[in-house]
Amino acid sequence: MTAAVHSSRESHSEWVRLRTLVNLRWTAVFGQIVAIGVAWLVYDIALDLALCLLIVGATVLANLLAMLLFPENRRLSETETMLTLVFDTAQLALLLAVTGGLDNPFALLILAPTAIAATALHTLPTVIVGMVTITLVSLLGIYSAPIMMYDGTLIAVPEIFEFGIWVAIIIGVVFLGIYARRVSSEIHSMGDALLATQMALAREQKLTDLGGVVAAAAHELGTPLATIKLVSTELADELDDRPELREDALLIRQQADRCRDILRSMGRAGKDDKHLRVAPLLAVLREAAEPHLNRGKTILFEAAPGPGGSERQPSVIRFPELVHALRNLVQNAVDFARETVWVEAEWSTETITVRIVDDGPGYPPGVLGRIGDPFLSARKGEADRGKRAEYEGMGLGLFIAKTLLERTGARLKFANGTAPFLQGAEYPGRSGAVVEVVWPAARIASAEGALGENQPIIR
Incomplete structure (x- = not known):
């Protein structure tokens, strides 16, 4: 499961389709041509029309080549995506350079490639695109053609405003890059964690189904195996005067016993x-x-009834996700416990509650409010890592448990031993982490009881 999640995280950078970037470029080309046309025809701005159209034509040519040379479903590698975004940044910077530089109100659009990089790429390529953008914007502040009207009127903003525009764009590159990168990382982590959750649930379901099939086979084969054993025993008794045949009969009985034991051990999970x-x-x-x-x-x-609960222990539906999630919570408690873990069950007419408590150090106070987030790292020191050297889960196990239990209707609370439902004087040893899982009784309790008639196998 870890390898699959790692592979998924590595492939995030190849989620960008070439056709997506091509379509965005066509949109940019359309907008640039409209802006140039309006400035030239409506506002009488003296533009170097041939040079402007040549720069726009470079994007058109790049788009046509991409459409001709690559299939529609082509996905770009991280390096290819980065180079594509650098090209788009350079093309827009060059177009701004011949149309007023930072005085051009469309200069803000140069932030777009950085935002896309922060969303789709890893940190290093995003930083490269951001640094290229900052460099080009800084050059635009120094070298750019002024905006002139056909009557010779110069259109320019005061230098202090131009400096403010430069600062705003630089801040925008940094802020948008960090913001988009953070949000993208959260989305990718959540996607990876959900994938791991689905894999864990599928594995538990397969094991449950396999146990049911094997147990059913053991049940149905019990009668013929017993017959084989009985007949082989009678044959052995009747062949006392023929030792070689008697040994064969005893071998048959022995192998029948072995088949019975194997099927019994494989079918311990129960029948369907x-x-x-x-x-x-x-x-x-x-x-x-x-x-x-x-x-x-x-x-x-x-296990004990709560207020209003009956003395009889409730029977619950054995959801595979419920068993797997509780196993994760117990595993986490055992990992950090010093000596003891308590698994408590309490029920009433309305709810069923399970608490898992340990006598370990408890959750770090700084992450209590974030427990259940995927890939949460709360232990960074060498000493802390040594306490749980076998795990690199970064909170993934707790996320899986929380997600699976919530699918069964549960509400989870994470706390330390000072939780309100524990009395420190009454339970002095239960000072570690506490997980409380509460279900509405109607969601998991079975009204029919634990036992019932076995369903015959269809012949």
Whole structure:
């Protein structure tokens, strides 16, 4: 799963289609021709029309070549996208240079390539495009043709305003670049995390389906295997006077026993019936924690009715995402616990609550409000990394757990041991991280109970 997410993150820079940039260029070409035509025909501005059209024609030529040489579905590499945006920046800067420079009201459009780079590219290419833009804008402030009317009137803004325009564009390049890059990174991280969530859920679903198939096969094969064992035993008893045939009969019985044991071990997950789809709440919690029971930490399970709850433990629908998510939360608690993890269950007529508490250091206070965000890094020191050297998840596990549980209707709260539902004097050891998961009882509780009739296999 980690490799797949890494591959997805690496491919983000190749999400830009060449045809997308070509269409944006056609829009820019249309706007530039309209602006030149209006300035020349309506406002009598003395432009070097041939030079302006030559500069615009360079973009037209680049677009035509791109359309002729490459297929419509061509996606650009990061370097190709960067060079394309640098070309667009240089073309616009050259057009501004012959039409007034920073005095041209359309100078602000030079920010567009930087914003696109910050959205589509990684940091280094974005910085390169931004530095090219800043350099060209600075040159425009020094070298540019003035805007002249046909009657010789010079159109120019005061120098202080021109300097202000230069500063504004530079700030815009930096601000828009950082802002767009930050938003883009958040979107990419969320996309990667959602991909990991889908993969985790698909894996859990496949394991559940496989367990059901194997368990059903074990159930259905039990009778013929028992028959084989019975017949082979009777044959062995009747072949006492023929040792070589008796050994074969005993071998058949032995292999039948082996088949039975193999199928039994493979089918422990249960059959595709009520045992698989519905189970007592505490049984589901134990199943979720099972992979972490032998990791050197004590995991204690507690279940009790809350106010208004019945003494009978509720049976819940065994959603694959529910089991996988609770397993992630228990894993996180075991990773950071010193000695003990508590898994508590409480129910009432309206809600079902699960709390996972450990006696570790708890969540860093600075990230409590951001827990559940993907790729959240809260530990950067060497000492902290040593406490959990086997993980590079950067909060991805908690994000997956939170997302999957919310799909089942749950609300999650993350806190430290001072949470209001824990009394420090009553539970002095539970001073670490606390995760509280609350479901509306109607979402996961089964009204039919945990058991039911097995469904026969269709023959």
